[in-house]
Amino acid sequence: MFRYQSLDEDCTLEEEEEEGLVEEEDEIDQFNDDTFGAGAIADDDWQEEHKRLSGLEEQKNSARGGAGTVGGASGDAGHLPSTSSLPLPQHSSQPPPGLGEQGGGDLADALARLILGADPAIARACGPAGPGDRSRGLPAPPSVPQQHHPQAHPHQLPLAGLPPGPPHPSLLSYQQHQHLLRRGGPPMQQVNSHNIWESNMGFGPVSVTPGLVTHMEDNPLLSIIKEVGLPSRPPPMMSEDGRDLSERVPPPRSSSPVIGSPPVRAVPIGTPPKQPMSHAMNHHHQQQVHHPTAVHIRAPVHHRYPPPFPERLSPNTLLNIANSPLCRPPFSAGVGPVLSQLQRAQMLNSQVAGFPRGCQGPPMLPGGGGFRPFFGQPPPHRMGPHPGGPPPNHNHVACPVIRHNTTHLHPQHRRILTQRMQSRGGDRGGRVGDRRSRDPYSNLMTQREKDWVAKIQMMQLQSTDPYLDDYYYQNYFEKMEKKQERDRDSIRKEHTTKLITPQVAKLEHTYRPVQFAGSLGKLTVSSVNNPRKMIDAVVTSRTDDEEKREKQVWNKRRQILYTVEKMYSLLLEVQDFEKRFLLTPEEQREALLEQHKTQTLQLYGSLKEKEWDDRVSDEQCLMIMSVRKGKRLISRLLPFLPQPHAAAVVMGIARNLPTLAKKDRQDQVLCWLVEPVAAVVSSLSSSALTDLLQELQGSDGQLSRVLQNKFGVTLLYLILSEGERMQSSDPNCQLMDDNRWTELVFSVTRELLNVAPSSLAPPLFTPPNLLSLFSRYVDRQRLEQLQEKLQISALSR
């Protein structure tokens, strides 16, 4: 058991000293008082109290007069003597319990009614009864005190004046918990601050419409407040134009906890206005439709000042609660008038909780004081029924407004996108808009946050060269533009003159590591660009002999590859010549041609012998052809070389064929050369052909080696077939002029006959006219043998 005596020793309470030895109960009471206020003392039975209150309410309803004034409101205070004994909690740390306590149950009750006045449950309870049942339309079950005092709940049910209604508890527990858990917090927290009551007092009689005032006077709570009176509050003026300039004076800062974070005063550059006019118009219209008699709290205006706290806490959620009944199926249209009433209450509440939007008042102040300027400001302006409804919720119409600073879309595109969005939104706006207005949780994500997400995505699209980075988008957009041009000819023409793609200037970020002066070596500061310690790479030369040799080998290979690469780049230029030729305008074509010629020469130049122009350097050729890539290079190169050069190359190949064959054993890619070589061979002159054949048979045993290689055999056959073709087609050919050809062919045939079938490599293809060639030179028997050889080679292997 908690010993208050011990607490006595620790605390320095005056009461304790005064009273000396105190009984525990007294001390408890005293502590309670300090904590909860004098109202914490449970004098009466709360049930009795409650019944009395409800009875009073009934009386009030029957005896209610017309439009109330301040006096009227205070007059009602007399009905509630019991509650007057409840002083306002001054600086209570736990107001709800205090309010919800036995004696304060009524206060909580009334408070709950005030706050929950707009609740769907209540509205439903009173149903289509109309505004006349306003006060009755506020059945007891509050869920806020319900949270703290479950026992309070049952006692609400046997209210005399309650119509037998739909299940409040369940409905309330769901809906109200939902709403009030989020919204109930702030008002309740602020309950302990007498600023709230002040403000309620302040604008209550002044700023509300007559109807609302009547409602106010029903409210016992406010009447209590009026009765009790609040010091330091300038008497609210009741003027016709409704301007209460005293409201503009920022009141002293409340001690209540600030809901949400402190207000951001500075509007970041480029922040779009929170509430574009388009939305305003929509909401304007919406509210008109649904709440014809609603009080217009404030005109939707461009918000100029940033909200003092996150939007989601206040306006939308608060106001949408009023609208939320509409989204529940059971509601009938007759709810309208009641809701308007509720909205007025809502207005109160929302202003209690703070209302940042659309106010043209003085700049916001932090904390509870910051809310103040809004209180007086909007309501005085709206005396009398205005069209419109509760402050617009910030449900956006379908289109996210596209900000110029957040997107890097093509400006034209942005326009089109906006249009599209708007049209889409317009189509849906009619039916979705009102649905949106009922959605209490809409706009949890503020426009700023949406823009932020969009910005992140857009930033990734920044590019210095859009045609390189985003080829497809550019093409798509061009097509779109052209299509639009076709569709709307005259209108669009002026817009599609120049394609200006937004480009980000390329910033050269040369990264230099941070260096500290006077330090030895490079101390690195890790950053996002440089996450690891940098190693000082120092070049050291190795002096080993073996390594040198190994290096030499590698060097040579590297050199070969390097040569091949250089030649390749030349070759690619030569190959692309034709494409470029077509693209260049007339004047530049000749220059291009010249360039092409030089390049081709260069290519050959790298192959040929130093001094002899018509002979390919063996060394060079071998070097290049030793590499697979080199062979490929030659095969691609040959078609581009002019005739004498190409012939020389082929000669070189033929000459070095055995070596090449040996080197190619691993790769077996010599056959790439077949096609281009065949092309060259077919263009050779007879003398050249003879030369070629001679080259092929050049050294001793070369031919046999040639025959062992696929490419060699193919080449040989090609040459022979070409010769035959020449002979057979052109009777004047000079092939037979000297004996060389014949001799060479003879040697070939000899070799062919001698060679074992197994060692004869199968050619890629066997030209058909070889047999006729051989038939000229050899007798029948040998011919048959040759035939066999030819056939075996080609087909079997």
Add this chain to the structure above:
Amino acid sequence: MNYMPGTASLIEDIDKKHLVLLRDGRTLIGFLRSIDQFANLVLQQTVERIHVGKKYGDLPRGIFIVRGENVVLLGEIDLEKECETSLQQVCIEDILEEQRLQQHTRLEAEKAKHLALKERGLAMPRTDIMDEY
């Protein structure tokens, strides 16, 4: 065609009722309230819908925050067409029972298949014990 790249296209889907299919096969239906650049979703008034055959059942779940990488697909629900479904809604217990039966039959089939393969000398690794790669 929407040209807001990537997640930004979800911006216009905010505050609308969506159906989200997750990688683990669950179907969630809720109001999309918030997104971020990873397409993490905040769904409100979420209902997990279990489909078995022609029937379905709803499990109310409240607020869901879904990590973006676990979303297979999501789509807006047309509130008017939502009523025109040919599926039959049953209560939660029934649908869970149906689901259990379905799982059961599937497992049985799987086991039978596995056994048959084993008899033939093929050992297929069971997907539920295999690591996900």
